[in-house]
Amino acid sequence: MNFELTEEQLAVQQAAREFAQSELLPGVIERDETQTFPLEQVKKMGELGFLGMMVDPKYNGGGMDTVSYVLAMEEISKIDASASVCMSVNNSLVCWGIEKYGTEEQKQKYLKPLATGEKIGAFCLSEPEAGSDATSQQTTAEDKGDYYLLNGTKNWITNGNTASIYLVIAQTDREKGHKGINCLIVEKGMDGFVVGKKENKLGIRGSDTHSLMFTDVKVPKENRIGDDGFGFKFAMSTLNGGRIGIASQALGIASGAYELALAYSKERKAFGKPISQHQAIQFKLADMATEIEAARLLCLKAAHLKDQKKDFGKASAMAKLFASKVAMDTTIEAVQIHGGYGYVKEYHVERLMRDAKITQIYEGTSEIQKIVISRELLK
Numbered sequence: 001m002n003f004e005l006t007e008e009q010l011a012v013q014q015a016a017r018e019f020a021q022s023e024l025l026p027g028v029i030e031r032d033e034t035q036t037f038p039l040e041q042v043k044k045m046g047e048l049g050f051l052g053m054m055v056d057p058k059y060n061g062g063g064m065d066t067v068s069y070v071l072a073m074e075e076i077s078k079i080d081a082s083a084s085v086c087m088s089v090n091n092s093l094v095c096w097g098i099e100k101y102g103t104e105e106q107k108q109k110y111l112k113p114l115a116t117g118e119k120i121g122a123f124c125l126s127e128p129e130a131g132s133d134a135t136s137q138q139t140t141a142e143d144k145g146d147y148y149l150l151n152g153t154k155n156w157i158t159n160g161n162t163a164s165i166y167l168v169i170a171q172t173d174r175e176k177g178h179k180g181i182n183c184l185i186v187e188k189g190m191d192g193f194v195v196g197k198k199e200n201k202l203g204i205r206g207s208d209t210h211s212l213m214f215t216d217v218k219v220p221k222e223n224r225i226g227d228d229g230f231g232f233k234f235a236m237s238t239l240n241g242g243r244i245g246i247a248s249q250a251l252g253i254a255s256g257a258y259e260l261a262l263a264y265s266k267e268r269k270a271f272g273k274p275i276s277q278h279q280a281i282q283f284k285l286a287d288m289a290t291e292i293e294a295a296r297l298l299c300l301k302a303a304h305l306k307d308q309k310k311d312f313g314k315a316s317a318m319a320k321l322f323a324s325k326v327a328m329d330t331t332i333e334a335v336q337i338h339g340g341y342g343y344v345k346e347y348h349v350e351r352l353m354r355d356a357k358i359t360q361i362y363e364g365t366s367e368i369q370k371i372v373i374s375r376e377l378l379k
C-alpha cells in the first residue's frame, strides 16, 4: 500500500488549486447570488483539460487516472461547487459513458468535443416521477425502424441549458421493465427538444439545472448507446463512476469550509485570545480534519479500484455516502466557528453549507447509497 501521490498527480492537484484560486474565487459570491453559470471559467477548465481528464488522448482527453480526477475535483470544489458539478457530470457520466460503451463513430462525433469542453454534456435520467426509483421511466423512445421517437420530460438536469449533447434514458419496451430501457444521444437543436425552466435552488446556484421536454424528437438509431435494452445498465454502471466525482465534490466542499474555519479561528479573538486557543474550537477542528481525511481516503480508494479495473461500485457508494455527510457536518461547524460572520455571504461558509446539501441527494441519495452498499454486503 502506498499513500504517496506521484509527481504527476501532485502537479494536477497544484494546477487545479491555482486555477480555483485565480479564476473561480473572483465573483463566486455574486454568481451564487445571481444564479450565474460560470461560463467563461468552464471554458478555461476545458482548455486546461479538466473536462475530459480521464479520456484517452486519441479522443482529445487528458489520459489521466481517476486519482488525479479526485484531486482536481477536491480543489475546484473547495472554491466553486457550481463549476465542479459541471466538471463531474461532463467527465464521469458523459465522457466516461460514451468512451466505455459508445461506438467508434459516437466517440469521434461526440466524445472528442466533450473531452475538450468545446461541447458540454448532460446526463438525463431523473424525471418528475422517477428519481430514486430509476426503473420507472415515463419518457418513451418508440422504435420506428431507423430512428426512435422520443417523448417525455426530464427534471433537475445539470448543465441543462449549457449542454449541447444529452444522454437521455428512456423506455422503449415497457413489458421488458428495465431491460426495455435505452440510452440515446440527443443533440440540442433536434426538432421537438425544448429546454425548460431553470431551477431556483438552495445551493450550487451557479450551476445550470433545468427541466427538459421532448416531443416527438426523432433520434437516429445510431445514437443509441449499446445494444437494445442496455440503457438502464448503462445508467447504473455510469453512475458508479459518477459517484466518485460527487464524493470528491463533497470532500472539496468540506475541506474548503475547514480551511476557512481554521484560518478564521487563528484570527478571531474572544476572551483575550484567538478562538483557536479555546478547546471548544480545537475539538471541532480535530473532528473536522479527521472526518475529512477519512472521506478523502474513501474517495481515493474508490478511484484506485477503478484505475485498477476492479469492482468499485460499493467503494464509490461508500465514498459518496460518507463524504456527503462529512460535507454537511463540516460546513455546519464551519459556520458555527465563524459565528455571526459565518451567517453572512462574504465569508463563503454559508454558501458551502448550502452547496453541501445536494451531495446527499444527486447521483443517488444517501438512502440509495445504503441500498447499493447493503446489496453488495449481502450478495
Ligand code: CAA
Pocket: 089, 123, 125, 126, 131, 132, 133, 134, 135, 156, 157, 158, 178, 232, 233, 236, 237, 239, 240, 313, 362, 363, 364, 365, 368, 371, 372
Ligand atoms: N452497476 C451495474 N449494474 C447495476 C447496478 C450497478 N450499480 N445496480 C443495478 N444494476 C443492474 C442490476 O444488476 C440489474 O440487472 P439484471 O436484472 O440483469 O440483474 C438491473 O440493473 C436492475 O437492478 P435492480 O433490480 O437492482 O433495480 P432496482 O429497481 O432495484 O434499482 C437502484 C436499483 C440502485 C435503486 C437504482 O434504481 C438507483 O441507483 N437509483 C438511483 C438513481 C440515481 O442515482 N439517480 C441520480 C440521477 S443522475 C444525477 O443526479 C446527475 C446529475 O445531474 C448530477
